[in-house]
Amino acid sequence: xxxxxxxxNQRINxxxxxxxxxDALRARLAASNLRPLSFFGCDWGENVKLxxxxxxxxxxxxxxxSSLINKNIKEYESITKDNPQYHMFEREFYExxxxxxxxxxxxxxVRKNQDDYKFFEMEGEATHQVAVGPIHAGVIExxxxxxxCQGEKVYNLEIMLGYQHxxxxxxxxxxxxxxxxxxxxxxxxxxxxxxxxxxxxxxxxTKISTKAKLIRRIALEMExxxxxxxxxxxxxxxxxxxxxxxxxxxxxTLVINTMLEISGSRFGRGLITFxxxxxxxxxxxxxxxxxxxxxxxxxxxxxxxAVFKSATVMSRFEKTGTVSRETAQELNLVGLMGxxxxxxxxxxxDFCDEFYKDFERKPFKATNDAYSRFRIRYKETIxxxxxxxxxxxxxxxxxxxxxxxxxxxxxxxxxxxxxxxGWRGELVHIATTDETGKLTxxxxxxxxxxxxxxxxxxxxxxxxxxxxxxxxxxDLSYCGFDL
Amino acid sequence: xxxxxxxxxxxxxxFIPDIQNAPMRTAFRGLPKLDNSKCNxxxxxxxICPTGALNVNPxxxxxxxxxxxxxxxxxxxxxxxDFTNYYKLGADKREKLIITxxxxxxxxxxxAIEIRKEIYSxxxxxxxxxxxxxxxxxxxxxxxxxxxxxxFDMGRFGIDFVASARHADGIVVTGPISKNMAYALExxxxxxxxxxxxxxxxxxxxxxxxxxxxxxLNREFIDKYKIDLYIPGCPTHPLTFINAVLDFIRKK
Ligand code: SF4
Ligand code: SF4
Numbered sequence: 001x002x003x004x005x006x007x008x009n010q011r012i013n014x015x016x017x018x019x020x021x022x023d024a025l026r027a028r029l030a031a032s033n034l035r036p037l038s039f040f041g042c043d044w045g046e047n048v049k050l051x052x053x054x055x056x057x058x059x060x061x062x063x064x065x066s067s068l069i070n071k072n073i074k075e076y077e078s079i080t081k082d083n084p085q086y087h088m089f090e091r092e093f094y095e096x097x098x099x100x101x102x103x104x105x106x107x108x109x110v111r112k113n114q115d116d117y118k119f120f121e122m123e124g125e126a127t128h129q130v131a132v133g134p135i136h137a138g139v140i141e142x143x144x145x146x147x148x149c150q151g152e153k154v155y156n157l158e159i160m161l162g163y164q165h166x167x168x169x170x171x172x173x174x175x176x177x178x179x180x181x182x183x184x185x186x187x188x189x190x191x192x193x194x195x196x197x198x199x200x201x202x203x204x205x206t207k208i209s210t211k212a213k214l215i216r217r218i219a220l221e222m223e224x225x226x227x228x229x230x231x232x233x234x235x236x237x238x239x240x241x242x243x244x245x246x247x248x249x250x251x252x253t254l255v256i257n258t259m260l261e262i263s264g265s266r267f268g269r270g271l272i273t274f275x276x277x278x279x280x281x282x283x284x285x286x287x288x289x290x291x292x293x294x295x296x297x298x299x300x301x302x303x304x305x306a307v308f309k310s311a312t313v314m315s316r317f318e319k320t321g322t323v324s325r326e327t328a329q330e331l332n333l334v335g336l337m338g339x340x341x342x343x344x345x346x347x348x349x350d351f352c353d354e355f356y357k358d359f360e361r362k363p364f365k366a367t368n369d370a371y372s373r374f375r376i377r378y379k380e381t382i383x384x385x386x387x388x389x390x391x392x393x394x395x396x397x398x399x400x401x402x403x404x405x406x407x408x409x410x411x412x413x414x415x416x417x418x419x420x421x422g423w424r425g426e427l428v429h430i431a432t433t434d435e436t437g438k439l440t441x442x443x444x445x446x447x448x449x450x451x452x453x454x455x456x457x458x459x460x461x462x463x464x465x466x467x468x469x470x471x472x473x474x475d476l477s478y479c480g481f482d483l
Numbered sequence: 484x485x486x487x488x489x490x491x492x493x494x495x496x497x498f499i500p501d502i503q504n505a506p507m508r509t510a511f512r513g514l515p516k517l518d519n520s521k522c523n524x525x526x527x528x529x530x531i532c533p534t535g536a537l538n539v540n541p542x543x544x545x546x547x548x549x550x551x552x553x554x555x556x557x558x559x560x561x562x563x564x565d566f567t568n569y570y571k572l573g574a575d576k577r578e579k580l581i582i583t584x585x586x587x588x589x590x591x592x593x594x595a596i597e598i599r600k601e602i603y604s605x606x607x608x609x610x611x612x613x614x615x616x617x618x619x620x621x622x623x624x625x626x627x628x629x630x631x632x633x634x635f636d637m638g639r640f641g642i643d644f645v646a647s648a649r650h651a652d653g654i655v656v657t658g659p660i661s662k663n664m665a666y667a668l669e670x671x672x673x674x675x676x677x678x679x680x681x682x683x684x685x686x687x688x689x690x691x692x693x694x695x696x697x698x699x700l701n702r703e704f705i706d707k708y709k710i711d712l713y714i715p716g717c718p719t720h721p722l723t724f725i726n727a728v729l730d731f732i733r734k735k
Contacts, residue, residue, distance in 0.1 A: 113663060134667045137646035139614045139627045142664055163663045166618050167699035175696065179533040179552050183693045186622025186718060230625075243487045249632040250497045257508065264510045264566075267622060269717065270552045278557060302493060306486035479620050482661075 002028060003054070003063035008351035011202040011416040014432060017051070017064045022076055025052070025067045030082035035332050037062065037419070038428050039089035041097040042441045046071060048097050051443075053417060053430065057350040062417060069099060078104040085332035088449055111162035111482055113144070119158050122148040127155070130464060134163045141478035145467075152463045157456045164482035172431075172442035176200070178273050185446060185480035186267065190216070190223040191422025193272040195429040200274045202416040203433060204408040211401035212276035217355055218289075218391045219259070219268050219277075221384040224423040225293075226255040228377040228384075229300060231475050235374055236307065238468040239316045247303045251296055258292045261285070276404035283399070286392045293385045304378050317371035321458035321470035324368060333454045335425010335447040336380070337474055340373045341454070342366035348421040355394075359387055370466075373473035380423075410437040424448060424477065446480030497633045502640070503729065505722055507568045512551040513723075514569040514591060517542040517584045522563035528555040534686065534693055537564075546572060546580040547689040550717035571595070573714040573727020580689070580713055596712070596730040603734045605678055606652055609641030610732050612682065613651035613675060617668050618694070619658030622718035623685040627655065630721035637725045648672075653680030653711070656704075659687040659694040665701035672708065680711040682728075684719050692717060 004017050020028070029036070034054040042049045047068050054063040069076075078101035079086040090101040092110045101107065109117055119129075127150050134142035142163040148156045168184045181196035182189045194216050201208060233248030256266040263271035263279050271279055281289070307313050323333070328341035338345045349361045364379055366372050410433050417430045425447030432441045455474045459467055499505045507513070519541050529537045536548035537555055542563060544555075556564045569588040574580050574595040582591075616624050630637045631644065645651050648671045660668060672681070683705070686692035691700060714727045 111663075134664065135613075135615055135671055139616070139624050139644050141616045141619060141621055141624060142667065163667070164616075164618050164658075164661060165663055165699050166659060166661055166694050167697045171694065171697055175533075177533045177693075179550055179554070180693050183550070183620050183622070183687075183717070186620030187625060189622070243490055246497075246633040247490055247494055249629070250494070250634055253629070253632070253634050261508055261510050264512045264553060265551075266626075266720070267718070269550070269622075270512075270554075278553070299493070303490055306490055309486050477621065479618070 003065050005061050005063055006417065007061065008347070008353070008417070008419050009198050009202055011205070011411065011414050014413045014415045017066050017415060019066050019068050022050075022067045022069055022073070025050070025065060026077055026079055028065075029079050029086065032083075034063065036085055036089060037426075038430055038443060038445050039086060039093065040430070040443045041093050041099075042432065044068065048099065050093070051430070053428070055350075057345060060351050062351075064415075073099060075100040075102045077102055080104050084330050088453070109162065111165045113160050113162035117160055119146045120148065120156060122155060124150070126151050143478050147464055147467070149464055152465070154459045154462055154464050154467070157459045159452055159456060161452070161478060161481050164479040166479075166483070168483040169442050169444060173439045176439060176442070182269050184444065184483065185477050187227060187477065188223065188422040188424065188427065188480065189267045189269055190219045190272065191420045191427050194220060195418045195420040195427050197272050197274050198418040198420070199416050199429050199431045200407070200410070202418065203410045203414050203431060205411060206275055206405060206408045208276045208405055209398070209401040209403065211395065211398040212403050214355070214391050214395045214398065215277045215281055215403065216272055218281065218388055218395070219262070219271055220420070220422070221388045221391070222255060222259055223268060225296070225381050225384040225388070226252050226259070227423045228381045229255065229296070231472065232304070232374060232377050234475070235370075235469065235472045236313070238472045239313065241307070241310065241313050244303060244307050244313075247299065251299045251303075254292050254296055258289055261288070273404065275407040276402070278404065280403050281392070281395060283396075286395060289392060290389060293388060297382065297385050300378070300381055314371070316469060317374060318369060320370040320466050321462055321473065322369045323454055323458050325366070327457055328454065331453050331457070332450050334450045335421065336376060336423065337373070337451045337454055338425065339364055340366055340376045341368050345426070346421060347419045347426040351419055355391065359390065370469050370473050410439070412437040422447065424475075425451070444483060446477055448476040448481045451476055452481060498636045498639075499634060502635070502722065502725055507570050507722065509568050511568040511570065511720070512553050512566040514567045514572060514586070514588055515544045515549075515582050516565040516567050517544065517582070518563050518565075519584050521561045523561060528559050528564065531555065531558055534695065541583060543581050543583045545690070546582055546715040547577060547713060548686055548692060548695070549715065550686050550693055552717075570720055570723045571726045571730070572716060572723050573712060573730065575712055575731070577689070577710070577713060580715060596727065598733060598735065602680075602732055606732055608732060608734075610652050610728065611643050611645045611650060612653055612655045613648045613671060614644050614655045614657070615668050615671050617656055617658040617664035617688075618661035618700070619685065619687060623657035623687070623716075626718045626721050627657070627684065627724060630724050635721045635725060637728075640725070640729060642725065642728050648674035649676065651675050651679070653682060655682045655684050656688045657684050659691045659697065659700050660702050660704060662699050662701040665704060668704055672704070681708055682712040682714065683710055684714045684724065686715060686717045689713050689715065
């Protein structure tokens, strides 16, 4: 047996995962048409254990495998050469464990950016470089962008990250907490905290109430809604359509202020906890959420209509920063950006749970450009509002349940994986425990880990002045990538 | 064009008129309210606090570390710990952030930010900041962005974020200051013309917050330069930020 197959949110015994020879594993991965979900190393005494999780999106299954690598082994044949979906994973593995994927086409640092980093160079007439960052013009997180330009046209964009690195995976092992999980990526508080809590519940076999599960999903959809609306505004801000910018911004305020009423924090901090949730949604609150969302929907509909009718906006949107479906697939783009490029990936439905299985998965007609990236946000906002209403309806039936149960101890020698579709896309958390039930490894893969390269592809061949529009459309996480 | 204008009519005015007395929802966790008479000094709350902000005997919460997560409040069966919705949490000295039982909102408001004559005479009611995110999780950053939106609209008070350190009167730091950002932060500070102020925004920036035990931080900057204003929160609410800055630049 080469793989062990599991479902989302499942704990297994560490020993159940098959261990292959590195060469055999390499050959399989290079030839496989399943996309990698996670690929990471783990200290294993004298050895390094390499875990790989592949996604079978059609069947809703996750395939696990591993390899034991002696620390004397310093290199192996790169998988990326044959299957580019591994390019970032292999770079990260090399940086963390110093085992070189030989023949990797761009084996550059992932987060250790202070040593000298060699950018791609380009020579010729009218070529020049534009360096931006780490500190940006607006109030955003740091990262460095290096544009290779020919006149106004961007030939290539190289993105150097790592400035936000806070050692989150190590901190998670040493001192795991809901508060830490929430702070790894503060625009996806609910998604991160949900993934963490689910992992801990799996690892300890803690069964939480249906009510708590419902409240978590309501919050997850509210987060999606709020950020999408805010982002629509921000995209318009970057093309100087200020009415749109402000209208979406104040509409987003309504959603996050409702979140504040539920949980005491505009981003839902403190809502989710290992064992359930800390705050209830009663009938009164439920009615309130519905009435706020109805208002939000009305404004978003009206505003979006005005946006699409505006010729100046559309001329900036259409055909700007296109990424073809093939490229997106080759690079393993996921989530929102994957869908904007025509990849039907949505872990809410691909790895369906008892709640989402009743919801309609509405199709989206991708046009792969900035317009597509705006439209998908609009579509998902409206979808989320309808999901929230259905979830709230369901909540009625469980109103007598507890919101929280006592957290149990972690089970020794376990492995658990949790995928949550945050607003950016699939967030994968994986954790392992040792023979005493202590965490030994906590691996996080933010959707941005897949998608940053997509941004580079989007700006190729475009004018450099379209960069802000493309960047905001992707709106990727720096801290989720840097950890 | 007409649709755009119609939107304006539909939206009406969205700004909060009196920002210094803006109402806050009761669920908001702001200034702690501690009651020693209910506390039996068991010390368990201090152990569960994820940031080490809490101390007992007597009870105190260090707002420089506290993420206002509310865990201690839920945990304490004697209800010795509570949070008011008072949001004006900014202070001009690190020590002032340690909240004890005596610290009511009125008391805190009186002492937290003292008038500095030179601030008013130099900046004359308007202050422009450069924002540096140094490991910030995008929580504080999003709230600082929100401080400029049509609801809070801090621009009307002369407070703004500018695109270059050269145009700034000071910097606002968010995040625990990762090693990889330490150089850029200091560089930015040096590029800012004198006289300048430094504002720390959020639990992370003030103390490292939830990341204080990380090996990947470099907080030398905080010890090296004078800090003018501390604005707690995780993240800092826009009203907390705007009011702290308004108090800081006020004349009387
Ligand atoms: S609210 Fe503050 S003091 Fe209380 S547990 Fe959370 S971080 Fe600690
Ligand atoms: S204080 Fe909280 S919200 Fe602000 S950067 Fe730190 S973790 Fe994020």
